[in-house]
Amino acid sequence: RGEHWANALKTMLTRYQWERLSQELGETPEYSAESVFEHGYNPQLISYNGIQFGYRQNDFDYMHYTDFDQFNRFIYYYKRVTLLLEKGHFMTKNGTFIDLRRPESIEVMANFMEGNADLFDSHFAIYWRIFSHMYFAGVDANQLHVLPHIFVNHETMFRDPFTYSYYKRFYQVIYKFNSLLPAYTRDELLLPGVRVANVQVSELMTYFDFSHFDVSTLLNDETLFIEDTYVFDKIFLARQQRLNHKPFTLDYTIEAEQPQKVVVRAFLGPCYDQNRRALSLAEYRENFIEIDEFIYELVAGENTIKRDSRDFYWTIDDRRTYAELYHAVIIALGGEKPLELNVTQQHWGFPDRLLLPQGWAKGYPMQLFFFVAPYTGPHVRYPSYEHSSFSGGVGSGKRYIDNKPFDYPFDRPIIETEFLVPNMFMKNVKVYHELLEEKYQDGKYENYGTFDYTYKENN
Known part of the structure; x- marks a missing residue:
């Protein structure tokens, strides 16, 4: 559970960092209790009952709210966890000794940082992260009625750039834990008799596409009930532009001396830092995201x-909306079309449309890293009746393909003279961005939600 959460958090922070670099906004600033955030954030959200969401005002700092007991509570917990990590071990209340210098202890450290139900000592401030959210939202832990605020809900808090600064601060505990582990040796990474000869990458192209969101719940009850009968004959859609990318392919050429079962991993990361300075893998390994396995x-x-990018292991498409499912059932009941029963969708994954940063018209430089490792068996096998489409796998270990940790082999410090082996391959690529607004404005473009390869030819 904890390692899943830490990996998901790291992915969100890194993906946000990619976008900042591609927009030339620099590194994500790290939260500090002494920092003052000059620019506030007001998303102008309104809840269903008409009350406006609370937001972060300009010149935000820890003195902004006066509930210092709550502030000191989560700051104390953060310091306590960092001291445990520096000490390298701790003893639970039942006498269990836990060594924090072992790779498998990532689960323990991540459980501490998330504050989840798997903590060895549940009295160890299990709700500390919730307290921090409540403090930033100006909410007291004993309040019975809480007004809506962007920091209270995960669905809204990640709209605010401050959230990434805050989470970057305490993810440094996980990063420090990984940095204290021994680096992989050449013998551990080398797969004898296997060489990645080449990987051809098709064009990486992003664009802003119009998407429609089902917001039918905003309709009044009178439009849904006619003479006390539920009638769902109207759909209220909201249109919004979202970043998307053209599907792309990775064509591997791998040479092997003998037949064997392997696991292929693909990572994507930036080539340069905020000053356009080329960095080594050892310096920038935390800014790579595993996109396929x-x-x-x-x-x-x-x-x-x-x-194909649409088949990548870690990404998922948009979920089927309630309106689509409802009308499919109504049509099936009317006998017009049979209901498609085998429509499975994964509950957990990274949105495919956000796989690439926006990029530049002239091409934003990035690099792909490929690694072929021997298959060593799954961490936990799926039962015959269970499939990842029905379960996110969080807390079970079932999202693992093999028994390696997330982000392997970037989960530990890198010694480049030991790290680079023939079963690895790196390739420089560029992410291009195409402006499609003119195609939408002329009123003739109908292929919303897809990349129209023939538009230029037909217009």
Whole structure:
């Protein structure tokens, strides 16, 4: 559970960092109790009952609210966890000794930082992260009635840039834990007899696409009930532009001396820092995100593998809306069309449309890293009746393909003379951005939600 949460948090922070770098906004500032955030954030959200969401005002600092007991509570907990990490071990109340210098202890540290139900000592301030959210929202822990605020809900808090600064601060505990682990040796990373000869990458193109959101719940009850009968014959859609990307492919060429089962991992990361200075893998490993992972049976000789971005392991598409499901059932009941029953959708994953940063018209430089490792068996096997589409797997370990940690081999410090082996491959790429506003404004474009390859030819 904890490692899943830490990996998801790291992915969000890194993806936000990509966007800042591509927009030339620099590194994400790290939260400090002494810092003052000059620019506030007001999303102008209004709750269903008409009350406006609270927001962060200009010149925000820890003196902004006067509930210092709550502030000191989560600051004390943060310091307590960092001291445990520096000490390197701790003893639970039942006498269990836990060594924080072992790789598997990432689960313990992540449980501490998340404050979840799997903590060894539940009295160890399990709700500390909730207290921090309540403090920033100006909410007292004993309040019976709480007004809506962007910091109280995860669905709204990640709209505010301050949230990423705050979470970056305490993710440094996880990063420090990983940095204290021993680096992988060449023998641990080398897969004898296997070499990644080349990986061809198709064009990486992003664009802003119009998307429609079902907000039918905003309709009055009178439009849904006619003579006390529920009638859902109207759909209220809101249109918004969202970042998307054209599907792309990765064509692997892998040479093997003998047949064997392997796991192929693909990572994406920036080439330069905020000053456009090229950095080594050792300096910038935390800014790589694993975008794909799959098992493959290599044969002796040359192996050619084609992967489509729509099939990547860690990404998911938009969920089917309630209105779509409702009308599909009504049509099936009317006998017009049979109901499609085998429509499974994963509950947990990174949005496919956000896989790439916005990029530049002339191409934003990034780099892909590929790693082929021997298959060592899953951490926990799926039962025959269970599938990842029905379960996010959080807390079970079932999201693992093998028994390696998340972000392997970037989960530990890197010694480049030991790190780079023949079963790895790096490739510089560019992410391009195309402006499509003119196509939408002429009123003739109808392929919303998809990338129209023939638009230029037909217009």
